[in-house]
Amino acid sequence: MTAADFRPVLAQDALSGHSVIVTGAGSGIGRAIALRLLALGARVTGVGRRAETLEETGRMAGADAAYAAEVCDVREADAVEALVARVGEAHGLTGLVNNAGGQFFARAEDISPRGWQAVVNLNLNAVFAITRAARPYLEASRGAVVNMSLSPVERGAIGMSHSLAARAGVLAMTRALALEWGGQGIRVNCLGPGTVLTPALADEAHAPHVAKLVAGVPLGRATSPEEVAELTAFLISPAGALMTGQLIQIDGGAHLGVPVNMLGEDGA
Numbered sequence: 001m002t003a004a005d006f007r008p009v010l011a012q013d014a015l016s017g018h019s020v021i022v023t024g025a026g027s028g029i030g031r032a033i034a035l036r037l038l039a040l041g042a043r044v045t046g047v048g049r050r051a052e053t054l055e056e057t058g059r060m061a062g063a064d065a066a067y068a069a070e071v072c073d074v075r076e077a078d079a080v081e082a083l084v085a086r087v088g089e090a091h092g093l094t095g096l097v098n099n100a101g102g103q104f105f106a107r108a109e110d111i112s113p114r115g116w117q118a119v120v121n122l123n124l125n126a127v128f129a130i131t132r133a134a135r136p137y138l139e140a141s142r143g144a145v146v147n148m149s150l151s152p153v154e155r156g157a158i159g160m161s162h163s164l165a166a167r168a169g170v171l172a173m174t175r176a177l178a179l180e181w182g183g184q185g186i187r188v189n190c191l192g193p194g195t196v197l198t199p200a201l202a203d204e205a206h207a208p209h210v211a212k213l214v215a216g217v218p219l220g221r222a223t224s225p226e227e228v229a230e231l232t233a234f235l236i237s238p239a240g241a242l243m244t245g246q247l248i249q250i251d252g253g254a255h256l257g258v259p260v261n262m263l264g265e266d267g268a
């Protein structure tokens with residue numbers, strides 16, 4: 001199956017009555033998630049720092065979509081808490097998708113203390129602050145959190161020590177919150193996309209490196225934003241009602257790493 005063969009599977013109204021916050025909804029994976037949740041009938045609040053790209057997501061969804069763009073830096077804990085309260089009081093909250101994130105690629109010895117802090121603040125501290133702010137609203141709706149992680153989060157990768165440390169923290173937090181909040185009916189999961197060919201990845205990584213990563217994927221191709229979006233919608237929908245505390249890899253087997261091959265060339 002190629003990415004072009006992908007077909008959405010959830011019923012058209014699977015998320016009617018839902019209210020979901022999606023961070024980083026103005027580009028790449030976050031935009032695909034926002035558009036899919038809207039198409040399934042959810043109300044979506046898209047969060048990011050740039051108004052233009054967030055508003056473009058709304059235009060792409062069409063005039064009938066229940067979409068609001070909210071400009072906010074997720075690293076500003078007070079602003080994020082106020083935003084969550086505003087949305088929660090007005091519409092309730094059945095889902096939170098912590099997708100905003102990213103890093104620069106550098107060896108550990110080239111990461112300054114400020115560089116480390118910047119990446120950990122975005123990919124871990126901000127996720128904790130917004131998730132904690134959402135808890136009362138998610139408890140009221142028995143809602144779900146989806147945290148965007150990275151396929152190599154459990155096995156390491158070169159040039160990503162800061163980001164992987166932060167995402168490993170999010171994974172641990174995901175499991176802890178799944179336990180702490182399970183009794184309140186709140187589910188918390190992580191997704192591990194493999195290489196997703198978004199413009200942001202092209203900006204940050206060298207094209208030959210990306211091509212090599214994709215060539216090494218056991219299923220032979222990159223992950224599409226639409227595939228990540230469908231899985232996110234599944235986890236928020238009642239179909240995911242018994243799934244919590246998990247890291248779900250959506251990477252064509254990339255997290256398995258370079259195979260140990262005891263049979264030589266013919267063994268693969």
Ligand SMILES: CCC/C=C/C(=O)SCCNC(=O)CCNC(=O)[C@H](O)C(C)(C)COP(=O)([O-])OP(=O)([O-])OC[C@H]1O[C@@H](n2cnc3c(N)ncnc32)[C@H](O)[C@@H]1OP(=O)([O-])[O-]
Nearest residue numbers: 101102103104106110111112114115118119194195200201
């Ligand atoms: C398998 C798939 C893999 C994953 C794919 C993806 O995630 S796709 C991609 C998804 N999208 C993205 O990844 C988005 C792209 N990334 C970003 O937008 C930003 O890197 C950021 C948001 C992570 C930090 O933003 P910010 O505004 O908070 O940061 P700032 O500019 O104020 O700098 C703070 C410190 O960092 C330092 N520093 C910066 N670059 C480098 C470098 N190359 N080298 C070393 N250091 C670097 C900088 O020098 C400064 O330290 P100093 O000098 O004061 O000691």
Ligand SMILES: NC(=O)C1=CN([C@@H]2O[C@H](COP(=O)(O)OP(=O)(O)OC[C@H]3O[C@@H](n4cnc5c(N)ncnc54)[C@H](OP(=O)(O)O)[C@@H]3O)[C@@H](O)[C@H]2O)C=CC1
Nearest residue numbers: 024027028029048049050073074100101102195196198200
């Ligand atoms: N592309 C890939 O191969 C993979 C990506 N991922 C992860 O998926 C997520 C999305 O990646 P992708 O779509 O490729 O990248 P993008 O850079 O396109 O998406 C990141 C989004 O987060 C928003 N964002 C960044 N910083 C902040 C902030 N401080 N406050 C609010 N919003 C912020 C950005 O909007 P704005 O700039 O307007 O704030 C942007 O819309 C990231 O967490 C990424 O690490 C995981 C696996 C693979």
